[in-house]
Each structure stands twice: as C-alpha cells, then as structure tokens.
Amino acid sequence: MTARRTRYAAYGGSTRPPYTITGTDTRRHLDTEIVSCHICFMMKSVTNGEAPTLDQARRQVEHYGLDADPQAVLVAVRLISAGARVGRAAEVHFARFGLSTGRYRLLADLEDHGGEKSPSRLAADLDVSRATVTGLLDGLEREGLVARRPSAEDGRGTVAILTARGAQRLRDMAPEHFGRLEAMVGGLSVAERTVFLDLLARVVRGSEALADD
Amino acid sequence: MTARRTRYAAYGGSTRPPYTITGTDTRRHLDTEIVSCHICFMMKSVTNGEAPTLDQARRQVEHYGLDADPQAVLVAVRLISAGARVGRAAEVHFARFGLSTGRYRLLADLEDHGGEKSPSRLAADLDVSRATVTGLLDGLEREGLVARRPSAEDGRGTVAILTARGAQRLRDMAPEHFGRLEAMVGGLSVAERTVFLDLLARVVRGSEALADD
DNA sequence: CCCCAATAGTTAGCTGCCTAATCATCGGGG
DNA sequence: CCCCGATGATTAGGCAGCTAACTATTGGGG
Structure with a gap:
C-alpha cells in the first residue's frame, strides 16, 4: 500500500512527531x-x-x-x-525546541540548581504535583535530556540529573528563547514593567480568593 | 464486601464524582x-x-x-x-459548581447570546478549537445543561441551546461567583485596575512574539 | 526492638486543550 | 447541471495537569 493513502494505519505505530503545534486553524474574523x-x-x-x-x-x-x-x-x-x-x-x-512549558521549566530549574534534584523538590519548586513531575521526567528521560539515578542517602528516593544533551538543548535555545521573552514585553517601558510586576503579584495573591474556603 | 475496602473495583463503573478538585497535597513549605x-x-x-x-x-x-x-x-x-x-x-x-472554566465560559457565552449559538461561533468567540467545543458540549449535554439541535437553515450545522437547567445553574452560582471575582481584585484600587487592564492587554498582544513566525 | 505514621515515587483515570483526518453538506463556476 | 472547494461537526490520538490509591522505605516512639 502507498504510505500516504493509509487511513488509520498511520496511527498504529504511534509515529506522530511529538509537539507539532503550528497554530490554530480557526482564523480570526473581522475586526x-x-x-x-x-x-x-x-x-x-x-x-x-x-x-x-x-x-x-x-x-x-x-x-x-x-x-x-x-x-x-x-x-x-x-x-x-x-x-x-x-x-x-x-x-x-x-514546541519549537521539542519541549513543552512544563518540560522546559523542569530543565531550567535543574540547570539552575547545579544539575541535580529530587522529584519531590522539583514538584515543590515548580509548584506542580509529584505525579506531574513523574510524567515530565518520563518524557525528558525518553529524549535523553535528563536521567534518573537512585538516591545515595535515601533508599526511597531518586535523583534527576541533567544530561549533557539536556544542557546542550538549553544552551542552543537560549538566544532565541530570551530574545522572544524580551520582545514579549517590549511594548512596556521599564517603569511600566515595574508597576506591572507589582500589580500582577497582588492580583495573583488575590486569586486565592477563588480557591479558598 | 464492604464498599470502603474495595481497591480498584470502585473505578470499574467509572463512578468517580466529576470535578472533585480540593487542593494540592503538596503543602507549602516555610517562608x-x-x-x-x-x-x-x-x-x-x-x-x-x-x-x-x-x-x-x-x-x-x-x-x-x-x-x-x-x-x-x-x-x-x-x-x-x-x-x-x-x-x-x-x-x-x-469545580464548586460542578463545572470547569471552559464549560462555564461556554454556558455564560450562550446565556449572553440569548441561549442559542452554533458550535463554530462558540469556538471563535471563546477562542478555542472546534474540537474543544465538541468536547465541552458533550459534557454539558450529559448533565442536561445544554442541548444540541440540528440547524434549521444549514444541513451541516448544529445549534447549541441553553436548557432551563443550564440557566438555573448560572443563576444559582452567580452571587458567589461574582463575589469571589470581585474579592480577587479587591487589593487593587479603581485606578490601579485601569492601569492593570491596559498593561495586561499590551503584554498579551506582545505575547504573539512567542508564537509568531 | 518492633511497629506504624510519614514520606518518596509511581500508576490509573479523569479533564481540557490541541492538531490532523474524516464525513457530510453547501454553493458557486464551468 | 454537475463537480469541487469551502465549511460545519465529529473522531482519534497526544500532552499536561490533577487526585486518589498503591508500594517501598525511613525513622521515631512505645
């Protein structure tokens, strides 16, 4: 059979390239x-x-x-x-760099911490559940960006370590990554950014009013 | 067997109460x-x-x-x-009201539009994909908060209509809902809110710098 | 010295969001 | 008048986040 004409068979081997986010097909309508x-x-x-x-x-x-x-x-x-x-x-x-927001945050946090951290610490520092960290590590380990090693001190524990490949990935994406972040807030003056940080923090603190009880 | 001691059997009938978000078990550490x-x-x-x-x-x-x-x-x-x-x-x-953010937004948009709208319009107005709208409508229909009806003018089309039960749900949650929203921004003065709205809009517009290319 | 509560990590199952592919129908140009 | 591109809706598959439950280990108190 021609590889292109297959209908559902293409999904059989799960051969979909990961993270192929390109943009929404629901095009914006008129003003x-x-x-x-x-x-x-x-x-x-x-x-x-x-x-x-x-x-x-x-x-x-x-x-x-x-x-x-x-x-x-x-x-x-x-x-x-x-x-x-x-x-x-x-x-x-x-997605441009083959990552997701969660995976990038984990990688960057690991890098900032010297390349080693336990999943529990990662969960606390990234403010996500431990189960989520397990999932993120699974994906990152599959791509060879991090590795898991049993903890030396605690028989229950594991240590996530940033691999050379993971560090390289961060290095490769850094210029474009930080450039785009800078461009994102380019419309604000330095003074406005300071005000925005303050107001944002206060509203975020206030957002606990949604979850509280 | 005692109902409490069952292990995985409880999942068999998918009898898990929907939306039982209560809070994270990863408690915050010290300051x-x-x-x-x-x-x-x-x-x-x-x-x-x-x-x-x-x-x-x-x-x-x-x-x-x-x-x-x-x-x-x-x-x-x-x-x-x-x-x-x-x-x-x-x-x-x-989750308090048995809804999710997406489901609430759909319901509210429907209500604001007189109770009827096509899924495509909903997708455009809520800024999500049509596939997502299908999923949200599935859930809402299952709970009897909306209904689907074939479109009168277009043989391809469908119309989502807000049911009496759906309108009642919105009415019931309104006081607490708007109260909490108000409390969320209670830490800001009216002037600060105006500034925040302006800055937020500009940064959101700038966030296209992340996705563009 | 043993037992049990607390902790670390994983697994199962759910939702929301996405893209790509599929099916049905509409409607204008040749 | 028919055909084909455009459009409406759904389906299939994937990821990230969550909670609850489970397993294994640690470590302190009786």
Whole structure:
C-alpha cells in the first residue's frame, strides 16, 4: 500500500512527531461585526486580546441583579482569559525546541540548581504535583535530556540529573528563547514593567480568593 | 464486601464524582530556607506567588552570555507562571459548581447570546478549537445543561441551546461567583485596575512574539 | 526492638486543550 | 447541471495537569 493513502494505519505505530503545534486553524474574523441576539443588537469588537468586554461584564452583573463592580469583574475575567492565551503562546514557543512549558521549566530549574534534584523538590519548586513531575521526567528521560539515578542517602528516593544533551538543548535555545521573552514585553517601558510586576503579584495573591474556603 | 475496602473495583463503573478538585497535597513549605547548590549558596524566598526571582532571571541570562534585560525576562516568566496559577485557582473555583472554566465560559457565552449559538461561533468567540467545543458540549449535554439541535437553515450545522437547567445553574452560582471575582481584585484600587487592564492587554498582544513566525 | 505514621515515587483515570483526518453538506463556476 | 472547494461537526490520538490509591522505605516512639 502507498504510505500516504493509509487511513488509520498511520496511527498504529504511534509515529506522530511529538509537539507539532503550528497554530490554530480557526482564523480570526473581522475586526468588528454585527451580532444579532434575541435580547438586543450590539456591536461586538473582537480587537485581538481584548475580549471579554466591559459591556459583557456589566450586562451579566445586571442580569442577575447583583451589585458587583463590573470593572472588577472584568479585570478578573480578563486575567483568566489572558492567562490561558499566554499559556498557549508559550506552548507554541517551546514546541519549537521539542519541549513543552512544563518540560522546559523542569530543565531550567535543574540547570539552575547545579544539575541535580529530587522529584519531590522539583514538584515543590515548580509548584506542580509529584505525579506531574513523574510524567515530565518520563518524557525528558525518553529524549535523553535528563536521567534518573537512585538516591545515595535515601533508599526511597531518586535523583534527576541533567544530561549533557539536556544542557546542550538549553544552551542552543537560549538566544532565541530570551530574545522572544524580551520582545514579549517590549511594548512596556521599564517603569511600566515595574508597576506591572507589582500589580500582577497582588492580583495573583488575590486569586486565592477563588480557591479558598 | 464492604464498599470502603474495595481497591480498584470502585473505578470499574467509572463512578468517580466529576470535578472533585480540593487542593494540592503538596503543602507549602516555610517562608525561607537555605538551599545548598553546587555552584553557590543562596537564600531562596518562597513568598507565595512571587517565584521566579529576579536573581534567577539574571543568573540565567548571564549564564549564557546574553545581553537580554533580566527584568524584561522576569516579567515574561512571571506572567506565564501567574497565568498557570490563576488558571488552576479558577478550575478549583468552578469545580464548586460542578463545572470547569471552559464549560462555564461556554454556558455564560450562550446565556449572553440569548441561549442559542452554533458550535463554530462558540469556538471563535471563546477562542478555542472546534474540537474543544465538541468536547465541552458533550459534557454539558450529559448533565442536561445544554442541548444540541440540528440547524434549521444549514444541513451541516448544529445549534447549541441553553436548557432551563443550564440557566438555573448560572443563576444559582452567580452571587458567589461574582463575589469571589470581585474579592480577587479587591487589593487593587479603581485606578490601579485601569492601569492593570491596559498593561495586561499590551503584554498579551506582545505575547504573539512567542508564537509568531 | 518492633511497629506504624510519614514520606518518596509511581500508576490509573479523569479533564481540557490541541492538531490532523474524516464525513457530510453547501454553493458557486464551468 | 454537475463537480469541487469551502465549511460545519465529529473522531482519534497526544500532552499536561490533577487526585486518589498503591508500594517501598525511613525513622521515631512505645
């Protein structure tokens, strides 16, 4: 059979190249369009990255007869939305180097720590569960970027070590990686960056209000 | 056999309550601790939500002999980190109401649009792929919060409609939901919120620098 | 000196998100 | 009038994150 015409057989050997994120096929629509709605007619601006709208927030709050501040709601919703958006952009970014955000963070943390660390420490420092670290290490070990070695002091423990190949990967991607990160915040002045860091930290601290109880 | 002692049998019927996010078992460690490292000894402050550090960013940039601005790198990395953090908090929040962030966003968008919308429109407006919308609708339909109906005009199309049960769910959760969102940004003054919205939008727009090419 | 609670790591199963491929239908150009 | 490209929706497969449960080891208290 011709290799190209096979339908489901191609999946049989799991021969899909890992991390082939290229971009969404749902192309962005026009800047502005009329939206017909059962309740009202409204202009919906789809200016990139600025959804949802203050109008939407206001409408929702009013709809349920609450006295919440629409602007406050908007900030919260935008942050959640922005987080997902930036997270996806980061995933596309790291896919270039055959990594994911999680795998890169683990590699970089290992490098910063001298090349050795236990999975538990990694989980704590990366702020993910130990199970996630197991999964990340599995993938990285398969590609030869890290290795696992039983701990010398603790019979239960393991040590993750950065391999030469892993260190090389980090070195190779560094110029483009840091260049793109810099470009990402290039639209802000130094003063604005300082303000942004402060406000971001305070909102993140406030986001515990979502999970608390 | 006693229902409590069963090991894997409990999974047999897939009788796991959906969305039982309660919090991580990796409890936070102390505020400050000494970290021994092959290269250096350093104080590692784990002040909640303020990792990674400017020092880490500076060290990394220097390590590879680049001339990137450490503060710019820090802003980018913090935003990515904060996005994941806030995203997880949101997931915990929505789990309270038997929803996920994606499912809530779909429901709310439907409600705001008069209760009817095609999956393609939902995908475009929520900024996710159509495949994701299919998955979200599957879950919501299973719980009776939305229904699918073939489109009247287009033989290919489907219309997702908000059911009475779905509208009720939104109504029930509204007070607590908006209250928590408001609390989340309660640490910011109105002026600061305005600034934050502006800066956030600009950084999100800049985050295209990660995915572009 | 032994036992048991705490800890380290893994595994199983879930969700959300993605891309690529598939199937059905619409609709305009030759 | 028919055909083929464009579009709507789903399916299949993959990764990352989570919780809960399981196994193995450590180490302190009775």
